[in-house]
Amino acid sequence: MTTDLDKTDRAILAALQKDGRMSNAKLAELVGLSETPCARRLKRLENEGYIGHYRAVLARxxxxxxxxxxxxxxxxxxxxxxxxxxxxxxxxxxxxxxxxxxxxxxxxxxxxxxxxxxxxxxxxxxxxxxxxxxxxxxxxxxxxxxxxxxxxxxx
Structure with a gap:
């Protein structure tokens, strides 16, 4: 399934692993897209199951x-x-x-x-x-x- 991911998809996933609360504007800037195409890609990655969920990592x-x-x-x-x-x-x-x-x-x-x-x-x-x-x-x-x-x- 991961063979369907291009360089930009991987960059989006990597950025979100570091900061899942990142705004779409910041994410788009980081991966070199405008906001609308970035939001569409993010929605597709969520819908296709590449992103399981979002959560906060608590300080044990x-x-x-x-x-x-x-x-x-x-x-x-x-x-x-x-x-x-x-x-x-x-x-x-x-x-x-x-x-x-x-x-x-x-x-x-x-x-x-x-x-x-x-x-x-x-x-x-x-x-x-x-x-x-x-x-x-x-x-x-x-x-x-x-x-x-x-x-x-x-x-």
Whole structure:
């Protein structure tokens, strides 16, 4: 699908990944278009699904979330219904900010935020270990974020 994108489309997407609140006038200036053709291209990129949605990236420490953990979740029984129940419940837990079904020694990797280690421990005990299908969990605590989600490569 990305083969349909020309240099200007990629420039629009790259600019919006850096600043999703950019005005159409500023975006048009950055990519070398007038405002109307830029707005048309932007609408087309949205309609064709290249832009999933817009959102603000919140400052985790400012909101009191001092702990980021990556949790490897393993199932003993691989049952589609159990996995579906697990995924539905994970969707409903706000502190699980990402969840991926993966290959390898774990079935899922979750990214979890917590206020502090005590809060994280309580979450693990009261919520994580009681999710459907979970037979073991392993945590890797982030010591320092080296690179945050900086957008997709568009070259």
């Amino acid at each position: 420490p400012a909101l009191g979330f001092g702990v980021v953990a990556f949790v490897l979740v393993r199932f003993a029984v691989h049952d589609k219904n159990l996995a579906n129940r697990f995924e539905r419940e994970v969707q409903a837990i706000p502190r699980i900010i990402a969840c991926h079904n993966v290959s390898g020694s774990a079935d899922y990797i979750l990214q979890v935020v917590a206020r502090d280690l005590d809060d994280y421990g309580t979450f693990m005990r009261d919520q994580m270990r009681s999710l459907p299908g979970v037979t073991s969990v392993e945590s890797a605590l982030s010591l320092r974020e080296v690179k945050a989600d900086s957008g997709l490569p568009l070259s």
